[in-house]
Amino acid sequence: MAVMRDNMHKMIAHGASLPSPAEPAAKPASAPADAELGRALTGSVRGMDINAGYLYGVDADIVRTGTLMVTACGRYRMVTRDEFATTRLGGRRDYQLLYVHAGYATFLKGGTERRVGAGTMVLYEPGEPQRYAYRAADGTEVYWVHFTGDRMHGLLDGFDGAGDGNAGADGRGVVHLEPSAEYARLFNRMIGELQLRRMSFGELVANDLCHLLLMVGRQVAESSGRSAMPAGMGGGMGGGMEAGGVALSDARGTEADDFAGITGVAGIGWAGAGYAGTRRLSTMVQQAVQYFHRHFAENISVSDYAREHGVSVSWFIRDFRESVGVPPMRYITDLRLNEARMLLESTVYPIAEIADMVGYDNPLYFSRLFRSRFGQPPSRYRGQ
Secondary structure, rough: OOOOOOOOEEEOOOOOOOOOOOOOOOOOOOOOOHHHHHHHHOOOOEEEEEEEOOEEEEOOOOOOOOOOEEEEEEEEEOOOOEOOOOOOOOOOOEEEEEEEEOOEEEEOOEEEEEEEEEEEEEEOOOOOOOOEEEEEOOOOOEEEEEEEEEOOOOHHHHHHOOOOOOEOOOOOOEEEEOOOOHHHHHHHHHHHHHHOOOOOHHHHHHHHHHHHHHHHHHHHHHHOOOOOOOOOOOOOOOHOOOOOOOOEOOOOOHHHHHHEEEEEOOOOOOOOOOOOOOOOOOOHHHHHHHHHHHOOOOOOHHHHHHHHOOOHHHHHHHHHHHHHHHHHHHHHHHHHHHHHHHHHHHHHOOOOHHHHHHHOOOHHHHHHHHHHOOOOOOHHHHHH
């Protein structure tokens, strides 16, 4: 079974504090009428605007020795859902960095519940218990990234707990900064690269994460009067950053094998292009991939999409298949089923509600698709 079994995402109708681990999961609040949702229908959970990219098509929690590797990156913006809370009592095996870009969020860190505002970054290390919550009333917008590797060489020094508590680090793993459009730009660029998987995307994503972590370290160091250069980072960016102490993952070689070992299924799409991205994607295909990631839970018509973009349906399907390895409707279906798979592993929602969340109003049809994709029905998959 996949390693996210202890990840409990709980939607809570109301409440000022994070739920206790001993409390039973709250019954999900009913979704607002579709007319009230607007952009909240985009993404994977009703009432939230979600955009994410995954190296393996799912949120795989892995440990990789050696090179730095980003496995997932995303953004959650609360719209109409009252609260979205996550509890991972056993933590994760990788690192998770969260950045509050707007509004407020609540985190349990070091045994203390903290309500933090825009500009705050929170780092959860491997094995560290995780509990955090976002609320529509707080206008929360959060970026997050999962990464692994054991050649950090000072990249995480900004989170070591030094600082004055106002501008800088506030206890290990919590950093208060000024909100920055540059941070959001780096996160959005990582999301886009993970979605498109073009040539050298692994190096580019890891490079953006290095850039982000170095910026955080410099700002914390300058606010506390410490040296702004982490040990081992004086060698520059040459040689794939190997000389500077950080070796970037090239996203080739073992990643597909790692994924098969973790999940027992092939990665989503890209069979023809490969995980490293060896083809040049047309602008049309790039835009379509990003649109599908943002809107897969909606009723997407491939024919309508092609006509709206001024191309024939047959040409669009052929171009998409040649670039990505699967036709567009199969790609959308894989997005939906992989999201459903994660929800089955990490939430307590009924199967019918999960089907609705990912874009299927017929639970029986959803179950048939799920069984065809993963070899067993959703109920049995969840019960493992």
